[in-house]
Amino acid sequence: MVRTLAVSYVRVADVERITPRMLRITFSGDALASLMEDRPDQQMKLCFPRPGQRVPRLPGPDAEDAYGMRWYEAYLAIPEPERPFMRSFTVRSYDPGSGLMAVDFVLHGEGGPATRWARAAGPGDVAGMVGPSSAYARPLPGAGHLLLAGDASALPAMGTILASLPAGARATVCAEVADAAEEQRFDTAAELTVRWVHRDAGASLLDAVRSAALPGEGAAAWLAGEAGTVRALRRHLVEERGLPRSAVEFSGYWRRALTQDDAPTEEDLAWARERTAGA
Template sequence: MGHAMPVSHVRVTGTERITPRTARVTFTGDALPRLMEDRPDQQMKLCLPREGRSLEEGLLPEQDAEDAYGMRWYEAFLAIPEPVRPWMRGFTVRSYDRAHNVMAVDFVLHGDGGPASRWGAAARPGDVLGMVGPSSLYARPLPTTSAGMLLAGDEAALPAIATVLEALPAGTRALVYAEVADAAEERELPTAAGGTEVRWVHRDRGGSLVAAVREAGADLDGVGAAWVAGEASAVRALRRHLVGERQLPRSAVEFSGYWRRALTQDDAPTEEDLAWAAERAADSG
């Protein structure tokens, strides 16, 4: 695996609106064949230009082979003057076609005017972005269970949920709880080897992921492990419910807080973020 935190450039090859609020953008890049792994939930960061659709050549700092976790690279990135420093946002690889060297990434178009929504809505073939990762350093194994697996998340988590469904061992039954804006945002999800049942939760009808899972009752009987991702406070609440009330072993609940409702990834970590990191560390200890 060369560098632990590789930095590369990717170029748009196509865009498709898969739901009214989701743009699937396909990319190619010289580094993709060595960076892409055959595993679910490959997370990376894309560097989005402040103005326009393509990142300026030479704007991103060079890599240092000794900089395993990318800390020195990140310091150099932060030293780029703010008016031109790209926005950096986290994404999950939806798929990678090795034969054609094409990576697909889904952009949720929140309508909030955020940089990722803006860029995803305007992306055109030929646009160039920077990419940091993905890295096997951050790969986390799927929880294993002979019983059913609960997958819960919001729009930001759907690409990862799809890759997890595709990777579940033969015979694993999957139950998906997915929170989306409205019925138009529902989409086909892959079928796990043992079958997949999907419960869509619609925000426009007052639904919330946390409430839906808490009120699931007997629907969750037979679930032996869980994979939860999405907005950080919702993920924490679900994890507490699954470990506390549902009595799932901590080791059987894998979780990831992709985004914070109140803050962007450009902001410094809050006390809540630090508490979240400590909770993760305690779990893996």
């Protein structure tokens, strides 16, 4: 059954500094219990108020639909000075007992609207949420050995994927972060190897993946982060390491020098067509 793409409000319950450049914000919300699923890598969008607003203006409930276009048209119909800033995130965790959802925010220097909002966030502050929805869920490729590679923006999803792996599974993580202070601990029952790639030392995520030990058969990969880097990683795994295209799940979370407020480029559209085709 395809679920509708819900539009709702969430309220800040707590703010915790995970590393110098990452905040974990915990949210409550009346709709969370009906929206959260027991699966890793639940992706959704958060909407942040414009300057002068305390609560972001969202499309009404009649804009919800199974394919996600009607609400986006309604979102674009909001006058730009009142239209909320919108960014994509991964649900880091959800506790059915407390009804609280945790989301990790990477703080990018002075940053854009999401970083500015997160730095100033406190209990009671309100954001909008679009999704998550099972209509956009993509299952992980099955494998005896899973490679996870990405930058800091991919760490929340990596954490949920690793937590879902059973005992006996094997996983390798190659994670690019600013420096050693940004390293995190992953909880998993799987046999885990982690290689941290520090930008301040000039290390390369692609080099780390190139040197990662993978079995000749039965390996799969999950890649996320800056779109250009993800493309290069995928080319290496498919063309040089021989992984089947169907064994490499990939997602460009962000684009260098562009934001989600910018129109998609031709390269973005080609990327989307390729993912949709399951290439």
